Amino acid sequence: MSAQSATEALTPENLIADMAVSAQAAQRDLAAMPSAARANALRLAARHLLDNRNAILEANSRDLAAGRERGLSKAMLDRLMLDDARLKAVSAGVAAVADLPDPVGEIIDESLRPNGLRLSRIRVPIGTIGIIYESRPNVTADAAALCVRSGNAALLRGGSEAVHSNRAILSAFVSGLEEGGVPGTAVQLVPTQDRAAVGAMLTASGLIDMIVPRGGKSLVQRVQADARVPVLAHLDGICHTYIHSAADPGMAKALALNAKLRRTGICGAMETLLIDANFPDAQGLVGALLDQGCELRGDASIQALDDRVIPASANDWDTEYLDAVLSVAVVGGLDDAMAHIARHSSAHTDAIVTSDDGAAEHFLSRVDSAIVMHNASSQFADGGEFGLGAEIGIATGRLHARGPVALEGLTTYKWLVRGTGQARP
Amino acid sequence: MSAQSATEALTPENLIADMAVSAQAAQRDLAAMPSAARANALRLAARHLLDNRNAILEANSRDLAAGRERGLSKAMLDRLMLDDARLKAVSAGVAAVADLPDPVGEIIDESLRPNGLRLSRIRVPIGTIGIIYESRPNVTADAAALCVRSGNAALLRGGSEAVHSNRAILSAFVSGLEEGGVPGTAVQLVPTQDRAAVGAMLTASGLIDMIVPRGGKSLVQRVQADARVPVLAHLDGICHTYIHSAADPGMAKALALNAKLRRTGICGAMETLLIDANFPDAQGLVGALLDQGCELRGDASIQALDDRVIPASANDWDTEYLDAVLSVAVVGGLDDAMAHIARHSSAHTDAIVTSDDGAAEHFLSRVDSAIVMHNASSQFADGGEFGLGAEIGIATGRLHARGPVALEGLTTYKWLVRGTGQARP
Incomplete structure (x- = not known):
């Protein structure tokens, strides 16, 4: 918690602003790391998920017990449940994302102008991605891995029913990232106790660059209706x-x-x-x-x-x-x-x-x-x-990315102009 | 005006909806035209602008007279003013856009999956673009030309001070398009009398696919604050x-x-x-x-x-x-x-x-x-x-397009999947 938020009232808006500002700083460092270093940090994160097997499964059993007490449906409990095999799959998924080709730094096109200016468009990370999801705790690691591989920071807001599982997964994941030299604040969990935090994420223009809702139709509908930040999603698959x-x-x-x-x-x-x-x-x-x-x-x-x-x-x-x-x-x-x-x-x-x-x-x-x-x-x-290795979601909007969205959809571009002193006539 | 709006009250929302629905239908035809036919229609539009020189300059002099009466500043009047040379430049700009390479249909990438599915991503128009601008009447032709070249429909909302000029330019432009086989409703002027129409454009999700504000900071600020439709713009150039x-x-x-x-x-x-x-x-x-x-x-x-x-x-x-x-x-x-x-x-x-x-x-x-x-x-x-030939604007947002945005920025893509009967195992 920053000095500012310790003295001011911690509204959902300044909670999210604090998290986003530290995520932005971490993202700048993450984006500046060589691609191989980002991949290596993800491999360490995958290993830490296995090394922290006991803590993660214990946290998951607490969520399951609470879920049973709250009368969650069998289908919900199954989505929530982690076991050895599922945790291994989560870890293997993170390692697989580490092996995907890195879109960051890719030159989209280049040109030489008659005045000698050399122009190139290169892929850069989008920035800070907010992911809002429901019960499956594997999304915590999946989404974080896709964001880190593409040089983005992630603010993760999982379901309250998976709170202990998500915390345990995130803690293991971040310890791996940090061992690999990635600032821990590149991936953060938004507390689930504060339901208004979702609203604050959706309106955090300039702090969060894109929101990805992962879950049922009512979640996506709410996100699309309330967001002022661009949303990557599909509402229906008719x-x-x-x-x-x-x-x-x-x-x-x-x-x-x-x-x-x-x-x-x-x-x-x-x-x-x-x-x-x-x-x-x-x-x-x-x-x-x-x-x-x-x-x-x-x-x-x-x-x-x-x-x-x-x-x-x-x-x-x-x-x-x-x-x-x-x-x-x-x-x-x-x-x-x-x-x-x-x-x-x-x-x-x-x-x-x-x-x-x-x-x-x-x-x-x-x-x-x-x-x-x-x-x-x-x-x-x-x-x-489609051969994309993984996906952060499927988009049915018309701008930025459509259909299955993976690493490339988590990037944007900037123009580089290299001159030799050209002034515009 | 549609049968629906003749019987219902013509709220700004159903005015914009009527216009957008007819624009969408025209856009589908426009997008299906061969690229050379779209270019040819634009060349005809450029010629009709010259052929209708007298009507356009007469309309412009009415706007100038009204502007002087309303006490518009010298700078505003100069922006509003058309003469022979300026009208020639507008027409030449439209013809130049016709000559630009067409991004629509371009194959972004292709792949062959191990199961024999052939995937390709191809550029398609975004759909219907709303352009909200201030006094310069040349924007009417410039923006319409960029939209038509890239297979998009345009809903144009110019400033009230240029209402007669914009109508005369649009009428000439559309008669050229129609001679070239483009449905006239592909490019429409939103009436300026109804100030609430701008608000209806900004919230027309599903009807208008992108808004481009062209004008001063207060216009861009208002559009960015109120829009629920994606906006392509820059607020400041610091x-x-x-x-x-x-x-x-x-x-x-x-x-x-x-x-x-x-x-x-x-x-x-x-x-x-x-x-x-x-x-x-x-x-x-x-x-x-x-x-x-x-x-x-x-x-x-x-x-x-x-x-x-x-x-x-x-x-x-x-x-x-x-x-x-x-x-x-x-x-x-x-x-x-x-x-x-x-x-x-x-x-x-x-x-x-x-x-x-x-x-x-x-x-x-x-x-x-x-x-x-x-x-x-x-x-x-x-x-x-930058060698883009023209620009619809410069974007400082992070998604879809950044920096100078021209024809490519007015396109998105879709995935084509060509199979031979593949079912997913």
């Missing part, structure tokens, strides 16, 4: 798959089943299936989904195909079920499908299945979602699957 | 030049004079000069600035060098004069200079003058402003000087 008239029926069936049912709770899961009126096997496709236990809510044409189809209401076209439920409509053709997507998509991931490459390229160029796919399952919408 | 101990005295003098006095009213003008305690010719440097009629506000060491130096107050280090006034301080060395800049810079443009390349590279890597210069005048901070 992902469409359009089965074109020229789709291979076998591929259409396989992709629809995978896109909907592989894991129903992830943001890349298909929520609406659009079937072309001229696709020859609509009945087989609908039947296969129903046979796998998927509830279908269809328009009149889809209802006519199978008794088990439930009528869709107007709401269904704008609903992210995150469950074995799917809205299904027949569309007149490619333009109809794209019009439906333009109206109802959350701009996360939308796909076409077709053997007609012309139709596919038209769809890829015209559909303006963060991710547009041809002949692939929307469940591939993931930083790991 | 640009520093640091004369290092190893600076060539002749170069130091030439660059300081140019950075401060070439044009004092632009955002890249130097506002604070930092002189190293070991620079051998501080007195000559200070004297040269004073001799050129620049008012110097100095710390005690600078005051000791010349009687004409006025004492600086604490405020001076955070002031953008935009005038022949300069704050000047002596700093102990490179670290001191960088600490001063970290504290007082508006992150626009900061420069070092030195013959020591090691010191220069340290400064370039550590100073985190949008533009960092070595041995060059900060007055080069400009899209044209």
